[in-house]
Every structure is written in structure tokens, then in C-alpha cells.
Amino acid sequence: MYDRLVHLASVSLAKIEFKQEKSSLWKEPYLQASGWVPCADGNVVSDLGKFDKTNGYIVVSANGGLNQQRVAICNAVALASLLNATLVIPRFLYSNVWKDPSQFGDIYQEDYFMNTLKDDVHIVKELPSYLKSVDLEAIGIQITDADIAKEAKPTDYIRTVLPLLLQNGVVHFLGFGNRLGFDAIPFNLQKLRCKCNFHALKFTHKIQQVGSLLVKRIRKYEAAKSMLDKQLLGNFIDYVASKEDKVVGGPVKYLALHLRFEVDMVAYSLCDFGGGEDEKKELQAYREIHFPLLIERLKKSRTISSTELRMSGRCPLTPEEAALVLAGLGFKHRTYIYLAGSHIYGGNSRMRTFTNLYPNLVTKETLLTPSELAPFQNFSSQLAALDFIACASADVFAMTDSGSQLSSLVSGFRTYHGGGNAPTLRPNKKRLAAILSENKTIGWKTFGDRVSKMIEEGQRSRTRGFGRSIYRHPMCPECMCKSH
Incomplete structure (x- = not known):
């Protein structure tokens, strides 16, 4: 679609290949990003006597894929606190789209989750025996997404759900997709959501171990680079560089790209x-x-x-367009790029322009051996967890669709744990379309300048606005503290 621009990009990449790379490509452009530090891991102040008596049990069967379910878990934690209820470890519904039977304990460390939140909300692994045989739907205490508005307010739950809970001792939320809003929410509930998402949810050792192999093999380096590595990989990455690492001279930088073009x-x-x-x-x-x-x-x-x-920004970016953005920014031909996601529509032929411009493209399938991948086959959520790790740990994370749940949660995780050193690239599809509409006449320098300005403006550090997701925008007093 953009043969002329692709040719200009190829010429430009050849010219800059052996020149000094712009160090700014790998850095946060705004100092404000490092002015906030994580602080949601302390105990959330609770009402006196909160655990003396529970109002009943909350059961959640969450729909969607890995990232939708992650949001549902933390919303359920906040809801249990709001209603002074005991949360049963959420179950995951089987989806004909995702086709993954994985449950909570297959993806996250159950005991760690419960222990991290033990002073904030009461959590159990299953219902007590006297409630297990109850048909929750038959007695009218199963609540579907049709019964609760999207991004509902706490008052909605107190008005409609609490009476059911008090009467029956249990309620079952079926689906629970984005069923708790982001404002107006009490400070402590917001903080609890942050504590859940950024501290309590740790991937299982099986996922951490293989995730560490991905990161180490891309970087050609064994040791952790940042707090992000430690949070994501736990004990499966060394905290001190080995003699061999020191001889090599340092880790290879890599960019992770979530190319939403399925x-x-x-x-x-x-x-x-x-x-x-x-x-x-x-x-x-x-x-x-x-x-x-x-x-x-x-x-x-x-x-x-x-x-x-x-032109209205409603078309997903193609691999060709994504490559042009990276070239316009000045990323070199030999940049290592980790590609997250599932099958790209059009396969290798659709990716050809991208790989011609950026041949050092790797995926979990190319970095791992068949035997290392085998335990994850047919478990799409567990494979998505590996992508989450590789993207969140990257030196730079680039997305092509800001509405994607993976991109949203990864960028929030990087904001929270990145220490102001985890840049994220968010193309504005409407502005990019306007730039690309001039593809037959625009000069390469002008193209690069306009793309760079677009990306830089998208990187401005902003505190969370009203109604914005706390998982994507944790830079707010409920999640983070100012460091000065």
C-alpha cells in the first residue's frame, strides 16, 4: 500500500545502520514519569471489626481471555471488600474463542495471592460444603452481565447485590466483564485494586520459568535489568550479573510489539x-x-x-504501517523485536515488508524449543502470559491498538514498576492516517519528524483522569506516591 514510503524507509535504515543510534529512542522522554513510585503494597485500611463476621460468599466465573480475567479478579477483590464478603478464588469460564480450560491456579500463584491480600479481604479456595450443592441459578442468586451495568458504581452493588448476599449467604457473578467502574470509587477500594493487580497476581513458577527463558534469550544475558524483571520472573532470574555476562558486555536491547492484526x-x-x-x-x-x-x-x-x-482512526495498523512508524522514529534495521500475539492475518506474505525492514523479529515460537513450548500448547491464556512477560520486560514496548487489553495492562504494569525507565509507544491512528495519506509526496525527514512528534505527545506522563482505568493509568494517589 505504501511502496514509495517503504523504499524511502529502506534507504534511510541503510544510511543510519552504522551511525550512533539516538539514545532517546530507549528512554522515557519526560522526567515526570520517574516522579512517582509504587506504594499500593501496604495494608489497605479496613473498617474496625471487618473480619469478625462475613456477609457471605462471592463466587465469580470470569469470561474472556487472560487479560479480561485479570481485571475481573481485581474487581472481584474490591467488591468483596465493599460488601464485607468472603471471596472464593475466581473461576474462569471456558470460551469458544480462547478454547482454554486453564483455571486460576494454572496461571497465578494461589497461595501467594491469598497471603498478599490476607489483611485486606477474606479469600478461600472453595465454598464450604453446605453451599457446594446449592443450585445458585435456580434460587435466583446468579447475577449475569445483563443484570449489572458495565462499569457500575459501588452504590449499585450495595443497593442490588448486598440484600441478596445477606439473605442467601452467597451470590454468583457469571461473566463479570468490566462490571465495576473507575469513579467514583472509595480511595481504599482503588488502592486494593492496585494492590491486587500490581502485587498479588504473580504468574505460576511454570510460567515464570519459561518466561525467563524468553527474556534471557532475547537479551543474550542472564541477569535482571530492572524491577520489572524481578516482579515478573521472581527467583527465575539472577539479580547479579555473572562473569560470563560481564564479559559479553551487557544485555541486548529489545523492543516488544503487540501487533493487533488478527x-x-x-x-x-x-x-x-x-x-x-x-x-x-x-x-x-x-x-x-x-x-x-x-x-x-x-x-x-x-x-x-x-x-x-x-481517516477517523478506526482501522487497525497493518504490519507495514507499524514498520514504517518504527523506521520513522529511527530504530535501526538490526533492532531486536519481540512480536506478541497470535496469528497475523495474511501470514508471512503480510509480514514480508516488516521482516525486510526488521529481520531480527522473534516470537515465543522461535525462541523456545518444541519441548519447552509443549506444556503450553492448547492453553491460549498461558501463552498470553508469556507474551505479557516478554512485553512488560522489554526495553521499549510498542502497541498498535491502544484499546487492546494486553497493551493496556502491560503499559500500566510498566508505568507502575518501571521506575520511569520503561517507555511505551502509542501511535495515534487518526494522526498516523493523516500522515500516511500523503505517502505519495511526503519526504522521509518530514515523515520521521511528524511520526516522532505524534509518539512523543502520546508519551506525556499524565495522572489518571476521571473514569480512566486504574490498571492502565496507575499514576494516581490511590496507586502510587510522589517521590519528592
């Missing part, structure tokens, strides 16, 4: 990606099978052209 995202967007009639037929067939409600809605609405969609 077929579901591509089909749902309704955008044109230059694949002609074959692409249009293929994506329409996918929509008819997987998105019937979208098809019905389209029949009743005005057709919006692909150009309109792209």
Missing part, C-alpha cells in the same frame, strides 16, 4: 487492507459466521467507506 480484529473493522476482491470475500465470510449482529447492524446503517474509517 483476523477477528481485521474483519470487525470493515476496513480495506489492499488485498482486493479475495480479501473482501474472505473477511465478509468471516463476519457472517462470527459477527452476525454486526451484519444485521450494517443492513440498517449508512455504508462508511474504508477511507473514512481509516
Whole structure:
């Protein structure tokens, strides 16, 4: 789609390959990012006598994939505290999309989770025997996402759920997708959500061990580089460099990229990606099978052209566009790039421009041996946990879709534990579309300057705004403290 710009990028990368790289590429551009430090790990002040008597048990069956379920867990912790209830370790619903039977203990360390939060909320692994045989749906205490508004307020739960809890001793939330808002929430509940997300949820030793192999093999270095490594990998990474590491001279820097260009995202967007009639037929067939409600809605609405969609920032970035952004910023041809996510729509042919510009592209499938990957096959959430580790530990993390749950949670984790040294790149799709619309005439220097300005403005350190996710924007008094 952008042959001329790709050629200019290739020429530019060849010119700068042996020049001194801009050190600013690997640094946070704003000092304010280092002015906040983590402080949600202390005990959350609770009401006097809170644990003398519980109001009952909260059971949560969370839907979605790894990252949606992570949010549901921490929302459930806050809700249990709000209602003075005992939380049963959440269960994960099997999804026909994710096709992963993993449960909490397959992904997170249960005992660590319970111990970290033991002074804040009462948590048990299962319901007591007298409640196990109760049909929760039959007696009207199963609450679905249709019963509770998205991003509901605490008062909604106190008004509608607490009476059920007091009457029956247990309530069951089925789905629980984004069912607790971000404002107005009591300070202590927000802090508890942060403590849950940034401190209590540790991946299992199995995931940490293999995650450490990913990071070590990309860096060609055995020791931890930052607090992020220690938080994510625990005892599976050395804290002091070995003699061999010191001889090598330091770790290889790498950029992690979450390239959200899977077929579901591509089909749902309704955008044109230059694949002609074959692409249009293929994506329409996918929509008819997987998105019937979208098809019905389209029949009743005005057709919006692909150009309109792209210029309004509603089209996912292609691998080609992502590569042009990185080249425009000045990342060199030999930069090591970890690619997160599942199958890219269009496969190797769609990735060809990207790999021509950036051949040092690695994935968990290329870094790990078949025997190392085998225990994770058919467990998409556990594979996503490996991506989470590789992305959060990266020297630079780049996303192509700021609405992605993985990108959202990884960027928040890096803000919280990164010490102001964990830059994240967030292209503004609307602004980028405007720049790329001039692809037939724009000069490479102008392209690079405009892309750099767009990314830099997206990196401004901002405290959490009203209604914004505390998991994505932890820079706020409930989660972090000012260091000066």
C-alpha cells in the first residue's frame, strides 16, 4: 500500500545502520514519569471489626481471555471488600474463542495471592460444603452481565447485590466483564485494586520459568535489568550479573510489539487492507459466521467507506504501517523485536515488508524449543502470559491498538514498576492516517519528524483522569506516591 514510503524507509535504515543510534529512542522522554513510585503494597485500611463476621460468599466465573480475567479478579477483590464478603478464588469460564480450560491456579500463584491480600479481604479456595450443592441459578442468586451495568458504581452493588448476599449467604457473578467502574470509587477500594493487580497476581513458577527463558534469550544475558524483571520472573532470574555476562558486555536491547492484526480484529473493522476482491470475500465470510449482529447492524446503517474509517482512526495498523512508524522514529534495521500475539492475518506474505525492514523479529515460537513450548500448547491464556512477560520486560514496548487489553495492562504494569525507565509507544491512528495519506509526496525527514512528534505527545506522563482505568493509568494517589 505504501511502496514509495517503504523504499524511502529502506534507504534511510541503510544510511543510519552504522551511525550512533539516538539514545532517546530507549528512554522515557519526560522526567515526570520517574516522579512517582509504587506504594499500593501496604495494608489497605479496613473498617474496625471487618473480619469478625462475613456477609457471605462471592463466587465469580470470569469470561474472556487472560487479560479480561485479570481485571475481573481485581474487581472481584474490591467488591468483596465493599460488601464485607468472603471471596472464593475466581473461576474462569471456558470460551469458544480462547478454547482454554486453564483455571486460576494454572496461571497465578494461589497461595501467594491469598497471603498478599490476607489483611485486606477474606479469600478461600472453595465454598464450604453446605453451599457446594446449592443450585445458585435456580434460587435466583446468579447475577449475569445483563443484570449489572458495565462499569457500575459501588452504590449499585450495595443497593442490588448486598440484600441478596445477606439473605442467601452467597451470590454468583457469571461473566463479570468490566462490571465495576473507575469513579467514583472509595480511595481504599482503588488502592486494593492496585494492590491486587500490581502485587498479588504473580504468574505460576511454570510460567515464570519459561518466561525467563524468553527474556534471557532475547537479551543474550542472564541477569535482571530492572524491577520489572524481578516482579515478573521472581527467583527465575539472577539479580547479579555473572562473569560470563560481564564479559559479553551487557544485555541486548529489545523492543516488544503487540501487533493487533488478527483476523477477528481485521474483519470487525470493515476496513480495506489492499488485498482486493479475495480479501473482501474472505473477511465478509468471516463476519457472517462470527459477527452476525454486526451484519444485521450494517443492513440498517449508512455504508462508511474504508477511507473514512481509516481517516477517523478506526482501522487497525497493518504490519507495514507499524514498520514504517518504527523506521520513522529511527530504530535501526538490526533492532531486536519481540512480536506478541497470535496469528497475523495474511501470514508471512503480510509480514514480508516488516521482516525486510526488521529481520531480527522473534516470537515465543522461535525462541523456545518444541519441548519447552509443549506444556503450553492448547492453553491460549498461558501463552498470553508469556507474551505479557516478554512485553512488560522489554526495553521499549510498542502497541498498535491502544484499546487492546494486553497493551493496556502491560503499559500500566510498566508505568507502575518501571521506575520511569520503561517507555511505551502509542501511535495515534487518526494522526498516523493523516500522515500516511500523503505517502505519495511526503519526504522521509518530514515523515520521521511528524511520526516522532505524534509518539512523543502520546508519551506525556499524565495522572489518571476521571473514569480512566486504574490498571492502565496507575499514576494516581490511590496507586502510587510522589517521590519528592
